[in-house]
Amino acid sequence: MFVDILIEKIKEKDNPSVVGLDPKIEYVPSFIKEDMYKEHGKNSKGVAQAILLFNKYIIDAVYDIVPAVKPQLAYYEMYGLEGMKAFYETCKYAKEKGLLVIADGKRNDIGSTAQCYSSAYLGKTDIDEGISESVFDADALTVNPYLGVDGIKPFIDDCIKYNKGIFVLVKTSNKSSGQLQDLLTQEGRSIYEVVAEYVESWGASVKGKYGYSSVGAVVGATYPNQAKILRKILKSSYILVPGYGAQGGTARDVVHSFNYDGLGAIVNASRSIMCAYKSEQWKDLYSEEKFYEASRAEAIRMRDDINGALHNTK
Amino acid sequence: MFVDILIEKIKEKDNPSVVGLDPKIEYVPSFIKEDMYKEHGKNSKGVAQAILLFNKYIIDAVYDIVPAVKPQLAYYEMYGLEGMKAFYETCKYAKEKGLLVIADGKRNDIGSTAQCYSSAYLGKTDIDEGISESVFDADALTVNPYLGVDGIKPFIDDCIKYNKGIFVLVKTSNKSSGQLQDLLTQEGRSIYEVVAEYVESWGASVKGKYGYSSVGAVVGATYPNQAKILRKILKSSYILVPGYGAQGGTARDVVHSFNYDGLGAIVNASRSIMCAYKSEQWKDLYSEEKFYEASRAEAIRMRDDINGALHNTK
Numbered sequence: 001m002f003v004d005i006l007i008e009k010i011k012e013k014d015n016p017s018v019v020g021l022d023p024k025i026e027y028v029p030s031f032i033k034e035d036m037y038k039e040h041g042k043n044s045k046g047v048a049q050a051i052l053l054f055n056k057y058i059i060d061a062v063y064d065i066v067p068a069v070k071p072q073l074a075y076y077e078m079y080g081l082e083g084m085k086a087f088y089e090t091c092k093y094a095k096e097k098g099l100l101v102i103a104d105g106k107r108n109d110i111g112s113t114a115q116c117y118s119s120a121y122l123g124k125t126d127i128d129e130g131i132s133e134s135v136f137d138a139d140a141l142t143v144n145p146y147l148g149v150d151g152i153k154p155f156i157d158d159c160i161k162y163n164k165g166i167f168v169l170v171k172t173s174n175k176s177s178g179q180l181q182d183l184l185t186q187e188g189r190s191i192y193e194v195v196a197e198y199v200e201s202w203g204a205s206v207k208g209k210y211g212y213s214s215v216g217a218v219v220g221a222t223y224p225n226q227a228k229i230l231r232k233i234l235k236s237s238y239i240l241v242p243g244y245g246a247q248g249g250t251a252r253d254v255v256h257s258f259n260y261d262g263l264g265a266i267v268n269a270s271r272s273i274m275c276a277y278k279s280e281q282w283k284d285l286y287s288e289e290k291f292y293e294a295s296r297a298e299a300i301r302m303r304d305d306i307n308g309a310l311h312n313t314k
Numbered sequence: 315m316f317v318d319i320l321i322e323k324i325k326e327k328d329n330p331s332v333v334g335l336d337p338k339i340e341y342v343p344s345f346i347k348e349d350m351y352k353e354h355g356k357n358s359k360g361v362a363q364a365i366l367l368f369n370k371y372i373i374d375a376v377y378d379i380v381p382a383v384k385p386q387l388a389y390y391e392m393y394g395l396e397g398m399k400a401f402y403e404t405c406k407y408a409k410e411k412g413l414l415v416i417a418d419g420k421r422n423d424i425g426s427t428a429q430c431y432s433s434a435y436l437g438k439t440d441i442d443e444g445i446s447e448s449v450f451d452a453d454a455l456t457v458n459p460y461l462g463v464d465g466i467k468p469f470i471d472d473c474i475k476y477n478k479g480i481f482v483l484v485k486t487s488n489k490s491s492g493q494l495q496d497l498l499t500q501e502g503r504s505i506y507e508v509v510a511e512y513v514e515s516w517g518a519s520v521k522g523k524y525g526y527s528s529v530g531a532v533v534g535a536t537y538p539n540q541a542k543i544l545r546k547i548l549k550s551s552y553i554l555v556p557g558y559g560a561q562g563g564t565a566r567d568v569v570h571s572f573n574y575d576g577l578g579a580i581v582n583a584s585r586s587i588m589c590a591y592k593s594e595q596w597k598d599l600y601s602e603e604k605f606y607e608a609s610r611a612e613a614i615r616m617r618d619d620i621n622g623a624l625h626n627t628k
Contacts, residue, residue: 125358
């Protein structure tokens with residue numbers, strides 16, 4: 001079951017954090033860019049190959065210390081077919097290194113169409129009688145709840161069938177998330193609370209041996225007060241926490257998404273790890289050529305930062 | 315401006331309907347499947363090429379009578395890279411035939427990431443100083459509003475810059491859409507009404523010469539009562555209406571999404587047109603080899619059905 005494997009990897013590495021792979025081309029050191037432009041041209045193929053190589057360096061630098069990576073689909077789709085190829089290769093490489101892959105695609109549609117997305121990212125696609133193919137074959141996918149349960153059910157069915165997971169958007173990390181998510185219903189509950197209750201119930205059929213479900217939730221680090229409320233509603237859901245680091249969330253903010261056993265949440269950082277070599281903290285210690293060592297140092301600092309905050313408060 | 319071009323094409327063809335291209339492989343006639351399997355193998359490439367050829371037949375059969383097509387991204391993503399190539403080629407072919415292309419992807423994310431999706435489907439992707447590439451280059455994209463305005467703004471900016479459009483999910487056609495969208499706020503308004511008000515305000519900066527905006531809304535044909543309410547709130551938004559035909563929406567249901575001038579809405583049908591050759595109505599008139607003639611007959615019937623209902627009630 002996905003959630004059990006996730007928990008075991010978190011325990012094994014003593015690290016409840018995820019490296020986000022949202023690689024803008026301006027994050028990529030120039031020696032990689034130049035090599036790839038020379039080989040493939042200064043075009044979407046050259047960029048996609050540069051991003052893929054950049055990702056591989058980062059994966060090599062962190063695979064023994066983090067349980068999972070989270071590639072953000074938009075950053076690959078923007079380079080079209082070449083980008084999607086780089087996404088596929090990134091997922092494949094990360095899995096070969098023993099990492100779980102959480103595809104951040106926030107997919108959503110009516111049931112029959114949601115099934116297609118689920119086949120693409122979690123399950124398998126039927127080709128013809130008796131023939132099916134794994135497509136992107138991630139371990140988990142982020143999904144958007146706006147269409148209600150029949151847009152979510154196909155993903156849950158594949159979570160059961162293929163040992164996969166989903167993380168449903170509940171309270172997102174961006175500034176305007178409250179426009180819809182914070183609206184109060186007539187019962188005085190916010191939309192994010194109502195969605196959290198749905199998520200908790202949707203996960204009932206996918207619970208693993210540690211009491212958590214493979215139907216998780218996304219709750220931004222930038223909203224610690226809401227996280228406190230949501231941790232109580234989402235009794236058995238694992239929470240994926242974006243917004244740590246570059247978006248402003250701190251270790252003290254993210255502890256609210258964890259339970260007292262130190263489980264229940266996994267914290268993502270993207271830019272702060274990918275661009276560690278450009279940061280005030282690491283730029284004097286690591287050259288651009290050793291950017292991946294800066295990423296590793298930052299991933300270790302993040303792990304210790306979160307674990308420290310957890311030990312102090314839980 | 316996208317909405318002006320859409321209106322002009324609707325007027326020119328006297329047809330406010332869209333052909334959805336959500337091609338399941340079981341829709342594709344066996345002579346196409348067998349040819350493509352023989353040429354490319356019984357694998358994702360064979361299927362994707364069969365779907366592409368099927369789409370081209372349908373486009374050839376309807377391009378002179380409909381203003382737009384709406385390929386559903388999930389049905390291409392499920393075949394991975396080969397599927398995305400078929401999506402790209404489908405969009406390209408439809409545009410060459412003078413059709414508008416509405417990519418149905420329901421994309422959504424925080425602002426910086428939404429910008430990547432917008433570059434992929436509406437705008438251009440920056441490669442390097444002074445170099446940018448059009449990627450999938452659709453004319454419009456469906457988007458999901460759960461993250462609020464800062465996840466929508468990048469798309470609107472590209473609508474202005476590149477003459478493109480978006481359709482924001484307001485009230486979707488599926489059964490469980492009410493779980494979230496029908497919740498009542500403390501002011502007694504439903505979530506879909508609140509979202510409709512946002513959509514109306516988001517479109518203020520993208521209004522064309524007919525008074526409509528390039529920021530449209532999605533309102534399912536399966537909810538005619540909600541459509542009546544939403545038509546009033548969405549004063550200047552064009553409404554994309556899914557759910558006609560196979561999902562159960564009728565011409566009488568969809569008229570509520572139109573204004574008295576016969577404008578303001580565009581109705582999508584997918585399965586009923588793509589699979590017309592298998593339907594009770596057409597299967598005795600058209601053989602499988604002439605499936606595209608059945609699709610054309612059904613597209614004409616649908617046009618006349620909607621226009622008839624519009625003339626009777628508006």
